[in-house]
Amino acid sequence: MSKRYTPYGSAKHAKKSKYVPWDKSSDSIVPEDVRGGGLRAALVHLSNLYQTQNGSTVLPKVAMKHQLYSVMDSRTTVDQGINSLRENGDIKMFKTSLGTDQYCIMFTLDYIEHVRTHFSTENSANEKEKTSKISKTLLKFITEVVPNSSDVSLDKKTLFDKFGFQDSDITELIKCGVLNLRDAGSWWIAIPTAGHFLKLLRKGRQATLQIIRRTKYKELNQSELLARKPPPSIKLGLLYHVHDLIGADLVKCINATTGVILK
Structure with missing residues (x-):
């Protein structure tokens, strides 16, 4: 039986809980140095993630703005940090066709x-x-x-x-x-080449969601998902898409006795 949980990003419980799904070393999908390194470290990690895993050098080093919400436990901190880095000229933010507030960052x-x-x-x-x-x-x-x-x-x-x-x-x-x-x-x-990247992101997002939806209760242990061999339609790596799904609120994170559950 799962423990009592709070969906990540829930406005109702945001002030009551500092819980993030990967704060335990056994289930962490974010390296410790990234968790403690602030927004810049999170951007470096995400923007290099699919390139280091898949050897892609053609696609740009891109992180999605909402993915940062899956690494840091305060959305306000993320938004303020993005504004600061933009004003200093350190980063560029790009409008995408994926939907409202879904921006690329480089x-x-x-x-x-x-x-x-x-x-x-x-x-x-x-x-x-x-x-x-x-x-x-x-x-x-x-x-x-x-x-x-x-x-x-x-x-x-x-x-x-x-x-x-x-x-x-x-x-x-x-x-x-x-x-x-x-x-x-x-x-x-x-x-x-952003069009090609966004096409891969969209296809991979849907394929990753489909894996979770096909389970009996439409939920899957995060570790089990990441241990699977990704289908051919997932070109950016499962880990990149887990950050995408969590940050975009397309799945809920449940802190269970068996680990983090994506529902």
Whole structure:
């Protein structure tokens, strides 16, 4: 029989309980140094998680904003920390098509490196020619605009008056995938290859939920789930998706005598 439990993130019990599902070493899905390292450590851990597990170097080093709620026990701390890191220019936040408040987060330097690598690799196999293959417009965007803007979108006044871009430059940046149209006269800052990443995230999310739903009581021990061989549709690793499901409130965490149960 399970112990009395509090669903993680419950507003009703948030002040009464500091319990997080992985605070016991036997069930921890977050390394101790990450748990004690604050928001920056959590971002580093999550953004590298599927790359280190699956050897992916093509996809960007991305963490989802809501995943941070699965690592830290205070959502307020997460939100305040994100705002601080954004204002300091340490991170970039990106709007996604997954739903309200589901944003991608990248360290600014990782984003710049991802853009450089993506277009250099795409355009040239010669190591010495890679940097020169990035257009002047794109290079200006990642060296002048990206480090000096904390917003998730940019308007025409900023791009044209402050940074000196022209209509042809905007067209090129959209083609490169670093800008997406928001509305007339404004654009979302975007991640090249983000569409592929979000497709993998969406498929993996549904597949992981399906594993849990197919059990008798639609609940599964967290350790048992992570010990399973993931189906082919899960490309980012089960652990990455467990953080995704918990942070997005798609499962409840139950502290049972047998360990953490995902329901």
